[in-house]
Amino acid sequence: MADRRLTTAARVRYRLTPAWVKVVVIWALSRVVSTSLLLWFAARQPANAWTDAHPDYFSFAQLWDATWYHYVAVAGYPTELPLTDDGQVRENSWAFMPVYPFLVRALMLLTGLPWSFWSVVVSVAFSLAAALAFHRLMRIVGLQAGTALFSVALFCFAPLSPLLQVGYAEAMHLFLLIVALTLLVQRRYLALLPIVAVMALTRPSGLAFALFLGLHVMHRWWIRYRDPFPAHERIASVVATAFSAVMGFMWLIIAWSVTGSFTAYTDTELAWRAPYIGYSELVPFTPWIQSAGWWMTGPMGFIVLGLVVVAFFAFLFTPWAKRIGVDLRLWVASYGIYLLAVFFPQSSTFRLLMPMFPLVGALAQPRSRVYRVAILIVFIIGQWVWLYYCWWIDGRDWTPP
Template sequence: MSRAADGPSAGEVTAAGDLAEADVVDRGGSADGRASWWSRWWVRVLVVYAVSRVVTTTVLLILASVQGANPWTAARPGYFDFAAIWDGRWYNIVSIAGYPSTLPIVDGHVTENAWAFLPVYPALVNVVQFVTRMPWQVAAVLLSVVCGAGAALLFYRLLRRLAFSASTSLFAVVLFCVAPVSPLFQLAYAESLYIFLLAAALLLVVERRYGMLFPVVAIMAFTRPSGLAFALALGLHVIYRWVVRRKDPFPLRERVLSVSLTVFSAIAGLAWPAIAGLVTGDLTAYTDTELAWRSVYIGWVHLVPFAPWFQGADWWFVTMLGLPSWLGILTLVVVIVLFAVVLFAPAVRRLGVDVRFWLIAYSVYLLAVFFPQSSTFRLLMPLFPLLGVLALPKNKVYRGGIVVLFLALQVGWLLIAWGVDGADWTPP
């Protein structure tokens, strides 16, 4: 596997032509060195982000205007109330009441409760609310919007660090901002904060700034379940650096820091389940809580690693579609194989080994523990670096077409997953 195919290492640089373009465009100037503030890279990224949020806000307002009464709001709710339904209400509960010391039990099984929702996002919303005196829903949306803007900026910098051109990086940001699940950047969900932290973490890994990663990893692990997946990615990173250490030096200090960081990430990933167990006196409190959400599909089951997707394939094909079980399993296997092949495609290899390690690790994590249902689209959000690959073609028809497609899928996702239709079983 050549170094060129695997993307640049921390010590490598892009070709002279790309560097010239980067220097001129990212400074926001022209070839003669003149610069204007409105043409700087961060301004362009923020303009893209702002325009995309206006589009999504318009769609959300239209949906809110036809939304009927539901478990969270009255009919035709205002924007901020509409943006804080579903899991937003759970984060609101955590903000107000914290976590239960006794798990709710119905018919001998743990039911849905606040332990499924990690504490960093609601805690930060409380801080914003305290400082601004805004209502909780407004503070939550404000935090999400700001974090989404930060994530867009970091995504651009990550792609530039990976030697993507300025124009490709900016178009990748466009796709990032109009992606089907991008409304989460302005809803009362923790994803916006998490993607911001993840983009920062990936950039730090690529730049091998291991010391700065410790606090980022810790906060990430208490924002969304991620510590174990990131630990796996870091483990692959360490192994790779050791294997290629003769071509790419791996100093003792970096060995110690990177291995320590890997262990730290694994511990952080196990910390929240451990805390839930200690507080409630039930060692499986967290996993039992998570399993409660899939019980409406497949009943009460134990968590068996790598079983949920096969259970899901069986449920979707047999229960929902009336098709043979083997067809669902075959479809799942084909999807997994195709995704694995894609990760080694030349275009994807441009993301570099470190980012691909994350794509692999997070995909394995999803396959191991999550049950596929309507929330799966949201759970695929951490695979966002792949948008850099989709942004590579420069054909204007292609670029315009994929933006239109993403916007259409965004409307579809909001209609299916966000809007509430009676006893809705398609949560976002």
């Protein structure tokens, strides 16, 4: 009897606990798991180009692109593009947008504390903000309380969630994207403008968001007889679409104005795929086809690519996916089209898929405890696998995150 009373009291207390407290607890538990995994790998990390052997946490959080962000924070961007011996643009800091490193730089100047500290703290802070904002978004689109909380758990424990606490811009960008999607779902189109402006200069996203807004406007026009689309909302949504398109090209324009080369940004981005396929022009929708031939010989690569693309878009029409609403599915589809247009698939692909986070709302639909425990375990194992192959450095590493 006493045990039953204690169980009942615990259930009542849980139900009375504010949702935001539950989100914070989920987030905190996820950071304990991710931090433990990062420390486990750091303790086994040999000396490498970035750190000594067995680095501390803050040093281990500075591998790979974190170094480029650090360089941007302390040195800015080159006025002359660095070139290879044969005259091709080399990898350089123009590939990394300024909002995150400049914010960290400002905190460094205000406090005197180093990049290694503030780069991690900023990411961790934005990861918490993103978790809270994501829960609100899931509730706004209509998910029940338990499903929305489990969506947050999947978001926080996702295989690439260690990136939310290292010197990368991903946590900040995800937070801004969640806020932008929330404003869109609420039809607050003009309020989107400052968020889109900052977001588009944090990670490449302006063109994908412009495509999303364009599809959203067309969908609203199509269903205007059962979901009114008043004139002021039409104007505001078109303005937001055009503004996002302009912001999508803004970094290209800024790089052009500083370096004098119209293709400074695109040439810089293309330098990262040169080790795979050599230097070439950016031709939309060809990188994935090129990669299919590079990763697999014969027709198998093209068959696998076709199956992946068909399966991805088919999933958006499943009952699970439909429950997150048309708008979030349009975003996922738009971002998928954007990646198909410009990105060459390699080990960084997994990181580039992070903005498709609304799909965890679809994966959270089943209420089976066995399913939910199993998928969380799979996600945590996925963190270990990703850290092993893409973050931890063991000799000559060709799988950057």
